[in-house]
Amino acid sequence: MYQIDEIDLQLLRLLQKDADITTKELAQRVNLTNTPVFDRIKRLKKEGYIKKTTAVLCSEKLDVSLIVFCNITLKEHTKEIGNQFVKDIMFLKEVTECYNTSGDFDFLLKVMVKDMKHYQSFVLQSLGSVKNIGSAHSTFVMGEIKNNHGIPL
Numbered sequence: 114m115y116q117i118d119e120i121d122l123q124l125l126r127l128l129q130k131d132a133d134i135t136t137k138e139l140a141q142r143v144n145l146t147n148t149p150v151f152d153r154i155k156r157l158k159k160e161g162y163i164k165k166t167t168a169v170l171c172s173e174k175l176d177v178s179l180i181v182f183c184n185i186t187l188k189e190h191t192k193e194i195g196n197q198f199v200k201d202i203m204f205l206k207e208v209t210e211c212y213n214t215s216g217d218f219d220f221l222l223k224v225m226v227k228d229m230k231h232y233q234s235f236v237l238q239s240l241g242s243v244k245n246i247g248s249a250h251s252t253f254v255m256g257e258i259k260n261n262h263g264i265p266l
Contacts, residue, residue: 117157120143124154124157125266129266139154180224181253183221184220197244198220198244201244202220205235209223
């Protein structure tokens with residue numbers, strides 16, 4: 114397996130801030146030529162350090178401005194029920210993130226919808242069709258303070 118070094122970390126930091134940065138600009142910032150920088154990025158992708166490159170969209174401009182964190186507790190805890198829950202959640206487009214958690218709840222969902230009416234419909238229609246949910250506890254985001262979409266390196 115490839116061991117990353119400080120230059121790789123610098124490249125990852127720069128790409129995490131701006132994935133549109135050119136290879137030429139990256140090379141200048143890390144004091145290398147274009148070819149080794151290109152090769153390093155290619156290797157970082159191949160080794161899975163860079164999973165994908167994506168655009169961060171403005172949810173307000175796209176009229177998806179309500180963020181809800183929904184804690185889910187399952188009725189029963191078996192391998193089959195847990196796996197089925199995960200499969201079902203993968204098909205709900207409003208769920209943008211899902212985490213299996215410890216503590217009082219089994220899963221934490223990040224749900225993005227247009228408004229409260231849309232969330233109500235999501236809970237009753239979409240989430241309501243997922244079997245073995247014992248309870249759902251919703252927390253509504255009043256304002257986003259920090260979301261850098263990155264990993265601290």
